[in-house]
Amino acid sequence: MSAAREMLCDTARAVFAEAVTAGIAPVEEAGFGLLLVPETENGFGGDWGDVNAVLQIAGVVVPDLPVAELIAGEALQPAATVSLMAGAMGQALSLSIDHVNTRQQFGRPLGKFQAVQQSLAVMACEVRAVEAAAAALASRLDAVRLDVIAADFEIAAAKLRANRAVGVVAAIAHQVHGAIGFTEEYDLHRVTVPLMRWRGAHGNDAFWAARLGRQVAALGGRGLWKAMTARGA
Amino acid sequence: MQGFALYPFDPPGDIAALRADLRAWLAVNQPQGDVVAQANCWASFDAGFSRALGAAGYVGMTLPVRYGGGDRHPLERYVVIEELLAAGAPVGAHWIADRQTGPLILRYGSEEQRERYLPGIAKGELYACIGLSEPGAGSDLAAVRTTARETPDGWRINGQKIWTTGAHFSHIMLALVRTEEGSERNAGLSQLLIDLDTPGITIRPIIDMAGHHDFNEVFFDDVLVPHGALVGERGQGWKQVTAELGLERSGPERYLSSHALLVALIDAAGPDPAPELATLIGELTAEMWALRQLSMSTAAKLAAGEDPMVEASVVKELGNAFEQDMPRRVQAIVDSGWDDEDDLAKLLRALLIASPSFSLRGGTREVIRGIIARGLGLR
Structure with missing residues (x-):
């Protein structure tokens, strides 16, 4: 990550x-709100890579505030939601790792049990896939200067x-x-409930699958294959 | 594993031209036979094709020119590999030699070994197999019991390997053997490069449930190989094998080897697909696209000289699941008779039968998830 983006992320946090x-x-x-506005127009002059980084933080810290709407217009909201989701999923994974390494049952941390390890590995794979999708979508959007028609394939694939x-x-x-994750007091629901909401927002599975499939x-x-390789790398 | 960066896939040179040239070459040289050979195509043996591919400069691409290679960047090779797999080209003969044995010989081998083996590998003429699994050492690879004792005449090998893909057509085996008497687990292991025509080696076929002869049992009965057969450092076999597995698990073959089925599904669905077919095609496309991003990032990390063991395992886990899921989901939606002879039906049948092996070969699903869990900081 560039130094400028690191600073931007520190500010966002x-x-x-x-x-x-x-x-x-x-x-x-x-x-x-000026993140995507060009520097010549007194904006920050950021790109979607910057937006992706900022919204991943927003997805963890302020999932209920309209940060994505402040930064980008309606047509970019599906892409913005992917970034929020990637951030929230990373946090869900992080909380889960901390919990299983700390919580002891049967005389040892939960993370020592193979059944728990295998579950977390499955979860980590999904999180990595979404992070990769968010990053690839960002590089496509930046390559086509945020033209959502030119990035329609990547938006559909990433949101789906x-x-x-x-x-x-x-x-x-x-x-x-376990039970602690189901309490109001514990932080897990602060990312899992928004995740449930975002799945249905700006296009649910059926919407994007039908569109991409057609x-x-x-x-x-x-x-x-020809189209996929012509669009990137 | 948390917070590890996605590596940008940024190969040098004109990648569009590289793809175009290879596609034009394939249009002339790819055998247009049975569509089933295009599925799981890195298990399709065709020595003539491998030789032609080598002559065209698409094998051993990353090896130095002085060993017959092309001195190309690893990510240029990656582009070629994904093109070959997406086209369903029969790359099985040279696949293991090109993917891992050649690079391992270059990295750890002696000058004599490099000069002896690498030019043949780069020509697409010298084939290799992997001597890891044994009857008592499957997922538990550190239980290897095949021994090699150093004698004045060379290494004397006794023991047995099993599930050895391609041993019956390979010229060499890169084997993990126990060189230190009394050693246990992952200590005392070394890698030997064994010419498979050496006296005392017996190769017996194991026919798989699809009726194919891919893997074998290989027996070593007082087999004598020269001192120079040792690859890399004596006793460092475990470390070298771990590096080899990084090459083995990270490639695009983990999500692209049954691309022919997706192609057939899309063609069967036509330009105006029924809603349930459009949905399935959309879901499979999204999964494949995301896997490609992960695979490219992993390749970029490997090319940067870092160890992507955990990332490679993520690609393998998700790729295996994708490739096993695809024929099941297609069968659930498409009305296709088991014995039908159209392309889609033939591919479906072949991949349904082949797919149980996907999460076994190259490390079982459970072992792979264990590696990922360790990367997360569990255990």
């Missing part, structure tokens, strides 16, 4: 932490992949946490 109690006002005051991961990630996170069908069997 600090501002979002304040916003947890203060609401969206400090986020607006800090100028996050993220949607499909929600079921696995939220289920395993709650399962390995697009691919029009390419023909061999056309899929």
Whole structure:
């Protein structure tokens, strides 16, 4: 990550932490609404890679505030939601790892049990896939200067992949946490409930699958690979 | 594992031209036979194709020119590999030699070994197999019992390997053997490069449930190989094998080897598919696209000289699940008779039968998940 993006992320963490109690006002005051506005127009001049990084933090810290709407327009909300989801899933994984390494039963940490290890490995794979999807979508959006028509394939694939991961990630996170993860006091629901909401927002599985499926069908069997490789790398 | 970065896939040179040239070459040279040979194509043996591919410069691409290679960047090779797999080209003969044995010889082998073996590998003419599994050492690889004792004449090998893919057509085996008497587990192991025409070696076929002869039992009965057969450092076999497995598990073959079925499904669905077919095609495409991003990032990390063992395991786990799931989901939706002879039906039948092996070969699902869990900081 570039030094400029590191600084941006540090700022986001600090501002979002304040916003947890203060609401969206400090986020607006800090100028996050200008993230994508060019420097020539007195904006930050950021790209979608920056937005992806910032929204992954927002997805963990302030999932209920309209940060994505502040940064990007309606057409980019499906892409923005993928970043929020990647962040929230990373946090669900992090909380789960901490919990199973700490919580002891039968005289040892839960993380020592193979059944728990295998579950967390499955969850980690899903989280990695969504992080990769968010990053690949960001590089496509930046390559086509945020033209959502030119990035339609990647938006559909990334949102669909993220949607499909929600079921696995939220289920395993709650399962390995046991009862404490089901309490209001514990932080897990602060990411799992937004994940459930985001799966249905800006296009659920059926919406994107049908759309992507029709697009691919029009390419023909061999056309899929040609299109995929022509669009990146 | 947390927070590890995605590595940008940024190969040098004109990648669009590399793809275009290879596609044009394949249009002329790829055998247009049975569609089933295109599925699981890295198990399809075709020595003539491998030789032609080598002559065209697409085998041993990353090896130095002085050993017959192309001195190309590993990510250029990655592009070639994904193109070959997506096309369903029969790359099985040279696959293991090109993917892991050649790079391992280059990294750990002696000058004599490099000069002796690498040019043949780069020509697509010299084939290799992997001597890891034994009857008592499957997932528990450290239980290897095949021994090699150093004598004045060379190494004397006794023991047995099993599930050895391609031993029957390979010229060499890179074997993990116990060289230190009385050693246990992952200590005291070394890698030997064994010419398979050496006296005392017996290779017996094991026919798989699809009726194919891919793997074998290989018996070593007082087999004498020269001192120079040792690869790398004596006693460091475990470390070298771990590096080899990184090469074995990270490639695009873990999600792209049954691409022919997706192609047939899309063609059968037509340009205006029924809703349930469009949904299935969309879901499979999203999964494949995400897997490609993960696989490319892992290849980029490997090319940067880092160890992507955990990332490679993520690709293998998700890729295996994708490839096992695909024929099941296609069968659940497409009305296709078991004995039908159209492309889709033939591919479906072949992949349903082949797919149980996907999460066994190259490390079982349970072992792979264990590696991922360790990467997460569990255990």
